[in-house]
Amino acid sequence: MFIHAVSHYLPEQVVGNDHFTQLNGLSDEWITTRTGISERRKAAPDENTSTMSVAVVNRLMAKADLSTVDLIVGATYTPHDTIVTLAHVVQHHLAIADIPTVSVSSACSSLLNAIEIVEGYFALNKASRALVVVTEHNTAYYNEDDTVSGHLWGDGAAALLITKERQSDNDMTITGLLTGGAAHAGKAVEAVVLQPLVRGVIMPYGRDVFQNACIYMPKASLQILERHNLTVADVDYVLPHQANLRISRNVMQTLGLPEEKLISNIQYLGNTGCAGCAIALSERWDSFQKGQRIVVTVFGGGYSYGAMLLEV
Amino acid sequence: MFIHAVSHYLPEQVVGNDHFTQLNGLSDEWITTRTGISERRKAAPDENTSTMSVAVVNRLMAKADLSTVDLIVGATYTPHDTIVTLAHVVQHHLAIADIPTVSVSSACSSLLNAIEIVEGYFALNKASRALVVVTEHNTAYYNEDDTVSGHLWGDGAAALLITKERQSDNDMTITGLLTGGAAHAGKAVEAVVLQPLVRGVIMPYGRDVFQNACIYMPKASLQILERHNLTVADVDYVLPHQANLRISRNVMQTLGLPEEKLISNIQYLGNTGCAGCAIALSERWDSFQKGQRIVVTVFGGGYSYGAMLLEV
Structure with missing residues (x-):
């Protein structure tokens, strides 16, 4: 199988290490030495895993035809909604009827779990053009004043169009x-x-x-x-x-x-x-x-x- | 593929319609006429989707050999933990190393999504004995004083051993x-x-x-x-x-x-x-x-x- 196209979306707000210096007294040097992190992105108040998923799919749409997608697998451990999952929101946005649609979690590993599920659908001939959407809204769930892990997390999303057959030389x-x-x-x-x-x-x-x-x-x-x-x-x-x-x-x-x-x-x-x-x-x-x-x-x-x- | 064995687990506490009569003024007749529901089960304070999943897997273990399970797919929309998902808790409980383990949500439909994912792994020859665990802890998330849907929800779990090849005449x-x-x-x-x-x-x-x-x-x-x-x-x-x-x-x-x-x-x-x-x-x-x-x-x-x- 092939990755035909991929897109990403990052919220606008940049949170530097100085934020955690002010909040928790963790210095920039302390954070970068231990984690390598200088900045991270934070979703706006009106953003969540559903909105970021739609945003990243819109960007993928500019790169590839999504109208014939026949499988959607979403992934997140920071869900906005566990019933109307991000995969469902994306299906609704694309207005493609009656295709398998599911969201998964294996925490930070879910990208590969999602692609392995796609591999299975391809093997069954139940799909041939799959949209995988991976989105995290860590700042919705993190404790930013936790000095152990508060400074680690950022928000963002990516979407991949995965096809059973090669679509182009660039796949x-x-x-x-x-x-x-x-x-x-x-x-x-x-x-x-x-x-x-x-x-x-x-x-x-x-x-x-x-x-x-x-x-x-x-x-x-x-x-x-x-x-x-x-x-x-x-x-x-x-x-x-x-x-x-x-x-x-x-x-x-x-x-x-x-x-x-x-x-x-x-x-x-x-x-x-x-x-x-x-x-x-x-x-x-x-x-x-x-x-x-x-x-x-x-x-x-x-x-x-x-x-x-x-x-x- | 085949269902070799299936088990279920229900929390002990029974909640009758009288509970909602007292709480919200909904009569037993009003509830049963509209929904057919007379009783539902409610998990104990120390129960959640993880504990109920372990409980139901223990019951399945009494019916079938789970030591050679090579895939675990969990499902819930009422998760206790979205990182240490119920599938992971079950893997830990069974102490089976390094097998694909993932939890999914397509709301109330997830049983069939989980089994379709199993079907894919079987087609790929990446698994041949899959454990599917479906668990809901609705009462952790419901609003029991919501007169529209508070009286609908109950808690419970089930586990299925699904095999690629027939294991017995009773499959x-x-x-x-x-x-x-x-x-x-x-x-x-x-x-x-x-x-x-x-x-x-x-x-x-x-x-x-x-x-x-x-x-x-x-x-x-x-x-x-x-x-x-x-x-x-x-x-x-x-x-x-x-x-x-x-x-x-x-x-x-x-x-x-x-x-x-x-x-x-x-x-x-x-x-x-x-x-x-x-x-x-x-x-x-x-x-x-x-x-x-x-x-x-x-x-x-x-x-x-x-x-x-x-x-x-």
């Missing part, structure tokens, strides 16, 4: 992908939680998240490469889940790859959850060269992980 | 299924909503839900029958989404089938969301006879719909 090939739950590992089921009725994303065991992210992302990357008889030497770029720049650098070190091959937007977007990798893919889309290989690898609360091999 | 065959979003129809994106940060399932356009449920469930049922060269004459039971007994009766009338062929538990469970049909399947499992055909058809907020043909 990116999804050579393979895998996902997995790792709820058995470490403090998986208590390390990062978002209980909507309690409010707030909290991260009581940040170190456990860090350690498992550093184990699972390289492991999944090597696994997907091995399945396709490739090694790290064949990889042009690694695009890890944008959780923390130190995690991303650790992943590159474990894989034995130089930092030039790392794709990262966390410096100016923070952790945008399941949208982060797809936003980066959209930002860099025009810079990729024919023949390049990109490994996208994700890790999320719960825990969950995955890896996807892309070929330009 | 039920999933002959086919389809799902669809109908977010384009009527007042789909505003008729039933659950915005976690606002709290409360609300149903501002109940009549529109009623009308579309009565259109989509018979339509989807006929569609799935037609795809398998069958007619309503070949159907032994219809198991519609348990939203309202008047909707269920309307569906039977439209299909031209007598009420004896209707499977219903809404009278004593209320609307248990995406768990309702699966609970009913578990309740009736031992009563089905070899050769019988059952059409499960669902409709949910958003809107979403689906139909599944089962053969005993």
Whole structure:
């Protein structure tokens, strides 16, 4: 299958580290040293996962024909509405009748879960042109005065048109992908939680998240490469889940790859959850060269992980 | 594919219509005439979608070997945690490492979306023994003093072991299924909503839900029958989404089938969301006879719909 087009949407408001210095006394240096984050975006009061999903789909519409989309898979762990999910809002916006429409969550890993679900529909011949929309509204649920994780989160969205058959020379090939739950590992089921009725994303065991992210992302990357008889030497770029720049650098070190091959937007977007990798893919889309290989690898609360091999 | 085993879990507390008479002045007769509901279950203060999912999986474990499960799909629109989803809690509980694990929402339709996702994984040969867990904790999110819909909701859970190959003579065959979003129809994106940060399932356009449920469930049922060269004459039971007994009766009338062929538990469970049909399947499992055909058809907020043909 192929990624025919991808778009991203970022809310206008930029929140710098100075905001958290004023709020919690965390200095810019303290935050950047530990996380790599200097800025993040914050949705406006009238924005949410539904509105941002519509905004990002409008941008995709400028790049590709969405009128024949036959499957919509949304993903978020920061839902505006769990009944009228963002996938439904997008279906309504596109006014395409009677196509499978579902939203998923595997926390920050959901992009790859969503694409794997698309892969299944393609295998069943139940769809051939799928719209994947990944949107997070972290600032709706975060506790910004939490000195452990308040400064990590940002808002944003991305949308991908994924097709069973190649549509153009510029399509990116999804050579393979895998996902997995790792709820058995470490403090998986208590390390990062978002209980909507309690409010707030909290991260009581940040170190456990860090350690498992550093184990699972390289492991999944090597696994997907091995399945396709490739090694790290064949990889042009690694695009890890944008959780923390130190995690991303650790992943590159474990894989034995130089930092030039790392794709990262966390410096100016923070952790945008399941949208982060797809936003980066959209930002860099025009810079990729024919023949390049990109490994996208994700890790999320719960825990969950995955890896996807892309070929330009 | 096949349903090898199914279990259900209901919280102990029974809430009768007298509760709503005292609270909102709605009489037992008023409620039963309009909805068919006499009682519903309410989760205890220490219960939620995670604990109920574990409870129902424990019951399934007594009926089937879950140690070789290789895919978990959870479903709920009333999540306890959107990061550590109920699917992850179940994976943790089963202590099965590194298998695809995801939770979904298409509101009350999610049972069939979850099974269709399983179908995709089976087609990809990425799984062959899938655990589907559907759990709703409506009373965590409802407004019980809402005289429009407060009295409709109940809590409950069900779990199904779905296998690619037949495991025993008692397995039920999933002959086919389809799902669809109908977010384009009527007042789909505003008729039933659950915005976690606002709290409360609300149903501002109940009549529109009623009308579309009565259109989509018979339509989807006929569609799935037609795809398998069958007619309503070949159907032994219809198991519609348990939203309202008047909707269920309307569906039977439209299909031209007598009420004896209707499977219903809404009278004593209320609307248990995406768990309702699966609970009913578990309740009736031992009563089905070899050769019988059952059409499960669902409709949910958003809107979403689906139909599944089962053969005993």
